[in-house]
Amino acid sequence: MEGLADDVLRSVLTAAGGYDWCVTEFVRVTTTVLPHSCYTRLSPELKHASRTANGTPVRIQLLGSDPALLAANAAHLALLKPSGIDLNFGCPTPLVNRHRGAALLEEPELLQRIASAVRRAPVPPAIPVTAKMRLGIEDAERALDCALALEAGGVQELVVHARTKADGYGPLVRWECIARIREVVRLPLIANGEVWNVADYRNIRAVTGCADVMLGRGAVADPLLARRIRNGGEEHPS
């Protein structure tokens, strides 16, 4: 999470346990191939096999809209052997939307071109290319098309934040839309949005049918949440 989940926070949260992997704040890819120093500043973990101190893999998140430029950045980044490269198609903030951000969700064909360009960058097969999306801009009409486009483009996992851009961070969260995507899309889906406690975790899994869940603000509000989830609701398993 931009402005929040830096390497220090990633280290503290993953040390508490319960995470399979984590992801950096996004890097804007706008006009150039960024130098390695930009990535190592964002993720000092790159100097430690792209893992936090307790060994949790850290994926690097890119945000942009130009397939060739994103591919060139991914190829350059791949030389640093990141644990994964994640493409962000879900950022709703106005500054980011000048660089498109969630606006790309109106153009599934462009999402597919971005994903396949990054996959063919070349990024070695050992480095997963994953993506994160919201459900759409104003409504969730094209959410399934976007997920299918990313699947066709070759992403290996897809995190879906169950809101549109217009939903912002408001009270409406549409877990049931993730369930509809899951019925059609084969690639592993990770459900995201409004998981603040173990009961929310159980509910989002039940509604979406997803085995995996991404924690955002809930992880910061309760640094032991992932561990409690992993331990089946108990802080200290017997």
Ligand SMILES: Cc1cc2nc3c(=O)[nH]c(=O)nc-3n(C[C@H](O)[C@H](O)[C@H](O)COP(=O)(O)O)c2cc1C
């Ligand atoms: C301050 C802030 C910064 C965020 N930055 C990012 C980001 O850099 N990349 C990203 O994929 N999502 C980002 N998000 C979205 C979260 O990852 C997550 O999708 C969203 O908060 C919903 O999940 P939650 O209800 O568990 O927080 C950010 C959210 C917040 C509140």
